[in-house]
Amino acid sequence: MNVLKTLATVITAGALLALGGCAQKTDKVKIAMVVKSLGNGFFDAAHEGANEAAKQLGNVEIIFTGPTTASAEGQIEIVNSLISQKVDAIVISANDPNALVPITKKAMARGIKVVSFDSGIATEGRLMQLNPSNAELIASKQLEMAASAIGGSGEIAILSASAQATNQNLWIATMKKQLETPQFANLKLVTVAYGDDQSDKSYREAIGLLRAHPNLKAIIAPTTVGINAAGKAVVDEKLVGKVFVTGLGLPSEMAGHVKSGAVKEFAIWNPIDLGYAATYAAYGFVKGSNQAKAGAQIDAGRMGKIALDANTEAALAPPFVYNKDNVDKFAKIF
Ligand code: RAM
Numbered sequence: 001m002n003v004l005k006t007l008a009t010v011i012t013a014g015a016l017l018a019l020g021g022c023a024q025k026t027d028k029v030k031i032a033m034v035v036k037s038l039g040n041g042f043f044d045a046a047h048e049g050a051n052e053a054a055k056q057l058g059n060v061e062i063i064f065t066g067p068t069t070a071s072a073e074g075q076i077e078i079v080n081s082l083i084s085q086k087v088d089a090i091v092i093s094a095n096d097p098n099a100l101v102p103i104t105k106k107a108m109a110r111g112i113k114v115v116s117f118d119s120g121i122a123t124e125g126r127l128m129q130l131n132p133s134n135a136e137l138i139a140s141k142q143l144e145m146a147a148s149a150i151g152g153s154g155e156i157a158i159l160s161a162s163a164q165a166t167n168q169n170l171w172i173a174t175m176k177k178q179l180e181t182p183q184f185a186n187l188k189l190v191t192v193a194y195g196d197d198q199s200d201k202s203y204r205e206a207i208g209l210l211r212a213h214p215n216l217k218a219i220i221a222p223t224t225v226g227i228n229a230a231g232k233a234v235v236d237e238k239l240v241g242k243v244f245v246t247g248l249g250l251p252s253e254m255a256g257h258v259k260s261g262a263v264k265e266f267a268i269w270n271p272i273d274l275g276y277a278a279t280y281a282a283y284g285f286v287k288g289s290n291q292a293k294a295g296a297q298i299d300a301g302r303m304g305k306i307a308l309d310a311n312t313e314a315a316l317a318p319p320f321v322y323n324k325d326n327v328d329k330f331a332k333i334f
Pocket of ligand 1: 036040042043093118119161167197222223224225248249
């Protein structure tokens with residue numbers, strides 16, 4: 001009798017375990033966040049936001065991944081392996097708007113929900129694109145900061161990320177248009193250089209800009225990696241007060257440059273919020289509660305509802321400006 005009872009208990013426990021295992025397997029939503037490259041503080045902050053969304057949603061596993069250098073090829077390989085792993089969703093900041101399309105289309109054909117954020121994929125390769133902010137605002141803010149640092153006129157150069165990056169290329173094209181307007185008529189763009197979002201390459205490119213253009217007054221770096229490297233280059237070349245660096249940076253990485261005087265002000269949005277909202281949106285697509293069509297309202301949790309435009313894109317908040325008065329406070333956050 002006792003033996004039978006024990007046996008029954010073991011069998012029941014085994015069955016429950018098997019059931020439990022099964023339930024867990026089907027319930028857990030696997031969301032992969034694929035970033036431009038690893039080791040970038042901006043994406044570490046986006047990862048923090050993804051984890052926050054996962055915690056709030058309760059049954060989500062985040063797989064944070066990306067190539068070691070910012071290339072589309074590296075991301076294609078990663079997406080391929082995520083397809084084999086049968087993840088439920090991919091949230092990606094793309095190194096190229098078009099090169100990723102065939103592989104993300106393949107992922108979507110297998111039922112994986114693809115959302116691009118930060119740096120977009122062309123419409124046919126994703127369900128939606130989450131922009132941090134509006135491109136016009138991001139572009140004009142950077143030109144305004146450059147103009148104000150140098151008294152409104154002079155030579156400027158741009159130090160960008162990789163040459164195919166969707167987001168930087170959009171912002172640069174928008175800045176070029178705005179440079180033709182009377183407001184910025186006295187700013188002269190001499191060249192655009194690419195540091196590939198690698199610190200060492202960005203630093204070398206910044207030094208190159210400073211040496212090739214002795215009349216340069218400002219470097220605009222629309223990348224957190226580039227602006228940090230350019231700040232260091234200006235200090236090392238002993239050009240503080242003569243050349244000003246501005247653009248998009250993380251307060252935690254830029255506080256020193258504001259103190260050195262190489263940077264008067266710079267801007268950025270909250271990368272934690274961006275990663276959080278993108279992850280939350282991807283979850284809604286997995287659950288079937290979000291729709292990828294113009295006018296749809298996407299649930300972004302604590303960020304509220306965000307509306308998709310005609311290109312199935314949405315934008316979060318305007319970029320925020322940092323200077324000596326507030327940089328230390330925000331440096332503690334991102
Ligand atoms: C870098 C990346 C990212 C961009 C920020 C501003 O970290 O290029 O895509 O949004 O800069």
